[in-house]
Amino acid sequence: MQGGNGDGSYARNSEAPASAIALSKELLLNAINCMNLFRGEPSLRIADLGCGTGINTLSAIDFVVESIKKRYARESISVPEFEAFFSDLPLNDFNTLFRSLPHLCPRGIDEMQKQHSYYAAGVPGSFYERLFPRGKLHVAISLSALHWMSRIPEAVLDKSSPAWNQGRAWIDGARKEVVEAYAKQSEEDLKSFLRCRAEEMVPGGLLFILMAGRSDEHPQNQLGDPYSRAKHPFTQAMDQAWNDLVKENLIDEETRDAFNIPAYMRSKEEIERAFNQCEAFDIKSLKFSRVMEHSKEKQEKWMRDPVSYGKTKANLVRATLRPIIDAHLRSSHLSQEIFKRFEKRVAEDMKMLNKTCYYGIIVVSAIRK
Numbered sequence: 001m002q003g004g005n006g007d008g009s010y011a012r013n014s015e016a017p018a019s020a021i022a023l024s025k026e027l028l029l030n031a032i033n034c035m036n037l038f039r040g041e042p043s044l045r046i047a048d049l050g051c052g053t054g055i056n057t058l059s060a061i062d063f064v065v066e067s068i069k070k071r072y073a074r075e076s077i078s079v080p081e082f083e084a085f086f087s088d089l090p091l092n093d094f095n096t097l098f099r100s101l102p103h104l105c106p107r108g109i110d111e112m113q114k115q116h117s118y119y120a121a122g123v124p125g126s127f128y129e130r131l132f133p134r135g136k137l138h139v140a141i142s143l144s145a146l147h148w149m150s151r152i153p154e155a156v157l158d159k160s161s162p163a164w165n166q167g168r169a170w171i172d173g174a175r176k177e178v179v180e181a182y183a184k185q186s187e188e189d190l191k192s193f194l195r196c197r198a199e200e201m202v203p204g205g206l207l208f209i210l211m212a213g214r215s216d217e218h219p220q221n222q223l224g225d226p227y228s229r230a231k232h233p234f235t236q237a238m239d240q241a242w243n244d245l246v247k248e249n250l251i252d253e254e255t256r257d258a259f260n261i262p263a264y265m266r267s268k269e270e271i272e273r274a275f276n277q278c279e280a281f282d283i284k285s286l287k288f289s290r291v292m293e294h295s296k297e298k299q300e301k302w303m304r305d306p307v308s309y310g311k312t313k314a315n316l317v318r319a320t321l322r323p324i325i326d327a328h329l330r331s332s333h334l335s336q337e338i339f340k341r342f343e344k345r346v347a348e349d350m351k352m353l354n355k356t357c358y359y360g361i362i363v364v365s366a367i368r369k
């Protein structure tokens, strides 16, 4: 994700994940209200895996800490102290995140003490590997992050393989072999994630995951209804933008074909299968929901002003994909050209503007056995 606080930063373009979190708060609260209480523990350790930066990150940890505190108070158990571990890949903008921690904002000392509801630390690394010592965590949450895969499967990049994903940036609607290669990688990734968390979490600990997901059993239908598929930032306009650069001789076909977006929307069945194979967790709840892409008011505004719609969508794509497109093209100038073409394509596609589009999410809560 793109760091900082600028127009194209993740912090300024995380509306969809924020809606997903808002929709899932009740499930998170239920999970907290049913979780084990750790009597006598002086401090509880909570990790946010794939924390990113911005308001979502801070409000999620605040919500978890405050909800656990209320539960302890309700049950007349002395409230422990809290340690919050913000974890993400090393390139995450931890500086922006730490500067926005409420108890580090400049205030009077009394105010600071009042706000200090947890001790914060950053943990750089991939959640597909071990991040914490054995038996360390009481709660692990991961919000809008686990649909990002650890890597692109080799076959997808291999010209001689039937799974070569020529001419597309992603897998929705791609050949069966391409989708199968992604599905296999995603399965291995989820198993690694669960294996690592099983080691890091204490018995009775709560694992709460919200990830992009699909309702359809068939992995080639990653995005649900036809409008949501066509309007998704990884599909039509993204492919057109890459092709525009090829046509304008700014990049060659090989460079275009070697770019693939490392994301996979799992189904509930795929998630359940990985948990069952891991055997370390009891699933308490597993739910698919749909989140509307934007509010009705915003959609009406954009129908009057398609250019600003194009800009908003391009900023969203910058926030999400800029670091990997920069790295792929080895030129931030060329990646800006991609975003400009993307913006133009989206703004020109008037017939899609009035279509409502949805993102699928899957929320799972589970207890470490």
Ligand SMILES: C[S@@+](CC[C@H](N)C(=O)[O-])C[C@H]1O[C@@H](n2cnc3c(N)ncnc32)[C@H](O)[C@@H]1O
Residues within 6 Å of the ligand: 001, 014, 017, 018, 021, 049, 050, 051, 052, 053, 056, 057, 087, 088, 089, 092, 125, 126, 127, 128, 142, 143, 144, 145, 146, 148, 149, 150
């Ligand atoms: C869409 S953001 C979500 C951020 C935040 N949780 C929220 O809800 O707004 C996805 C985050 O997952 C992180 N991420 C992706 N793959 C990861 C991995 N293998 N290990 C750790 N973090 C990862 C990205 O760096 C990014 O910060």
